[in-house]
């Protein structure tokens with residue numbers, strides 16, 4: 001049986017084994033997928049051991065996505081631009097590194113949530129690994145404008161400098177939270193980890209255009225501080241990042257197995273599972 005794994009630290013609460021097992025049943029693929037914890041200083045050794053046991057591919061999560069980028073012998077363009085890898089495919093002596101987070105976000109917004117991005121004004125909050133990973137796929141959807149704001153303004157400006165050549169016709173700006181006073185956005189995506197710390201962001205209450213969508217990459221059975229704030233601040237539609245998680249997994253699965261699973265039933269099943277634990 002072909003073996004796959006999620007490698008990270010920690011990995012105990014990961015939903016990925018559940019998601020990939022469901023995809024395998026649905027597409028009748030014979031495979032196993034497990035969560036594999038790597039010591040903080042032992043990512044490459046863990047990958048080596050897993051390959052020696054016959055591992056065919058792995059997803060990579062916090063804090064190893066950047067190390068996985070260095071370990072890969074070949075990178076897709078989206079992984080190279082992200083500077084981070086969440087999907088490794090082992091091919092004889094080569095290791096292909098890909099990043100499926102961005103396409104996962106875009107598919108969740110456009111396909112699952114019917115939130116078009118073309119021609120819209122998009123605000124991306126945060127300039128860490130997640131923001132970096134989604135920028136290139138976001139530009140490919142051709143928004144009218146894309147604004148990045150970050151607590152550490154310099155990091156937002158660095159992202160702007162790195163990704164400006166890929167913006168196409170999209171007006172691309174970067175700055176701090178205080179710079180967007182009076183601006184309105186159609187889609188606001190929280191790619192900060194503030195919700196993980198139960199913190200809210202220094203945003204004014206009038207950033208949402210009519211019918212605006214607020215999206216938090218974090219997910220939790222109990223909602224997130226960002227989405228709670230967005231509801232009171234006037235966002236018309238809201239979503240957490242559970243769909244992004246399922247969609248990035250579907251893209252990895254398709255890459256490994258050459259067959260694309262349907263994410264709809266798996267996402268509903270996962271939502272039911274989460275709700276029963278809340």
Ligand code: NDP
Nearest residue numbers: 126127128129130151152191192193194217218241244245
């Ligand atoms: P990083 O640590 O790389 O970046 C964290 C970002 O959050 C930085 O921009 C940081 O700003 C900002 N930040 C943290 N705390 C605060 C705060 N209190 N106020 C304002 N800004 C803050 O994390 P990642 O980019 O890897 O992850 C970000 C989020 O995305 C996490 O919640 C993660 O769970 C989620 N995620 C979800 C995925 C999914 O499939 N649903 C996939 C990948 C990520 P500064 O630069 O100033 O420190």
